[in-house]
Amino acid sequence: MTNDVIIIGAGPAGLSAAITCAKHGMNVVVIDEYYKPGGRLLGQLYEEPDGSWWNGIKESDKLYNQAINSGVQLKLSVPVINIERQGTEWNVFTNMETLQANNLLVATGAAESPAPVPGWTLPGVMSVGAAQVMTNVQRVKPGEKGIIIGVNVLSAAIAQELKLANISVESMTLPKINSMNHDYAIPKNVVNSLLHVSHLSPSPIIKIGSNLMKYKLINKLALKFYPNKGIKMWDIPIQLKKAVTQIYGTDKVEGVTIANVDDYGQIIPKSEKSIEVDFVCISGGLYPLAELAAIAGCPFYMIEELGGYVPLHNERMETPLSGLFVAGNITGIEGAKVAAAQGTVAGLSIVNNTLNSAFEFELEEAIKQVRIIREENPIQFHPHIQNGRKKMQKYWNEYFANNQESFII
Known part of the structure; x- marks a missing residue:
């Protein structure tokens, strides 16, 4: 059976995208190697500038419940081992089964950079x-x-x-x-x-x-x-x-x-x-966990302001590969709020592309919301994130100036 959408990553980006797609009648499967949904949300607990508290566990529970109530199918404790494109479908190989979908969203988040210190192999x-x-x-x-x-x-x-x-x-x-x-x-x-x-x-x-x-x-x-x-x-x-x-x-x-x-x-x-x-x-900081996008064949660029090598994408969370989308920290290290907003954009992009631009207005509004959340984000992992985003847009424009087809088929 071919699904409408497969999403790799059950963090804030992946779950937000899943909810958006499911609410528009799409068949959605979310895969994550961890046994709980939420990604990096699960460990977060900090005070906001206005004095309120951001509780990542509660936020992840909200997203999980919304996803389940929307009909999203979650496959947890399931690692992805390969991705292949066959015709117009994406094949996602896991340790349990091979899944097919017309649209694939990679929302794998970020990983910590190792910072070697003499004695760092000791227990503790x-x-x-x-x-x-x-x-x-x-x-x-x-x-x-x-x-x-x-x-x-x-x-x-x-x-x-x-x-x-x-x-x-x-x-x-x-x-x-x-x-x-x-x-x-x-x-x-x-x-x-x-x-x-x-x-x-x-x-x-x-x-x-x-x-x-x-x-x-x-x-x-x-x-x-x-x-x-x-x-x-x-x-x-x-x-x-x-x-x-x-x-x-x-x-x-x-x-x-x-x-x-x-x-x-x-x-x-x-x-x-x-x-x-x-x-x-x-603590050596974070970098985009982008290996699966690389396996899929997506072009990459090194952008220090975004945290490392980042898959080529635009503000609509599209990549140059037809049916392949990215969202969250794989696109640059920011935070859970930005990731969730990007997930909504990715979901609307998938819906919009499937339904022949029927949700163009909603998509543009969601893109604006990402910009607002980015500017107001209380925790900035990289001080020049806006410059990094501008560089990515420049690379996107240059890529399509050198490639006549709008998408690689």
Whole structure:
């Protein structure tokens, strides 16, 4: 049996697209390798700028219930192993069966970038995303006292979540600089990223001060006079002038060696000291999880402002391959709200293409909504996301200027 739509990924983008398609009478199947729907929504819990709380588990439950009530078929704990195009249909191969559909949406989200630190293979070392899932989804403490290596938007948001769960976080600090973490180990490169989560801080001083950081002189002075012991957010010191040089322990994490660094991330000799911890979280940021789109044959472009290699697409979430669509963090690292809005756009694009532009007005309105949500998004993973989107549109225009057919058949 050929389905109208197959969606790979049961996160906010995939579920929103599924709901949209199903409400317009389409037969929709959603596949996800995890045993619960929701994707990265499941671990999210943070305070909005207006003081309200964003609870990812509740949001994922809402989307799941809407999808089920709309007639969407969900296949969970089912990994996809291959995608092929045969004629006008997409074949999606899983470990259980092969499914066919006229339209395919890849909404696989994002993955965490590895950030190697000496000793990182010890039990008790994990990514910040793993700590988030353990704490907020599995309700299991990653440990009693830990440290976070890597100061960025993702780690700052998760540090707050660990604090809310009464988990002791000794500090957030930088990794020792190497060829793989250059952007994340230099204090002057890191300081600006924190401006995008300053609203999360309970300190009015930090909130007010962050508004002044857009001025270059103040920005430079702020780093120069940044205290060596760090500035506390949620009672967790954010140490931009210290770096972890080693994680140590015999059979598990027992502590870390930390040292002072200069403005360029270089270790200051004879400044090392040991800190006892029983778990370590490493954060190297996120990148689009786009392998399945690559298997499908979609062209890619490297756009740093979007987080890495991104499949070619337009604002309608179409790719150059007929019947193939993308949505969510696979198109660039943003957040759950943007992903959900993109999912709605992808769903309307599929409906519109199937029904010969019958929903063009609704589609254009949904695209406008994505732009509004992007501008108002309280957490910005990349400060120049708009530039990244403009680059993608430029590549899209250039691609079709060099290819006469509007879609690859």
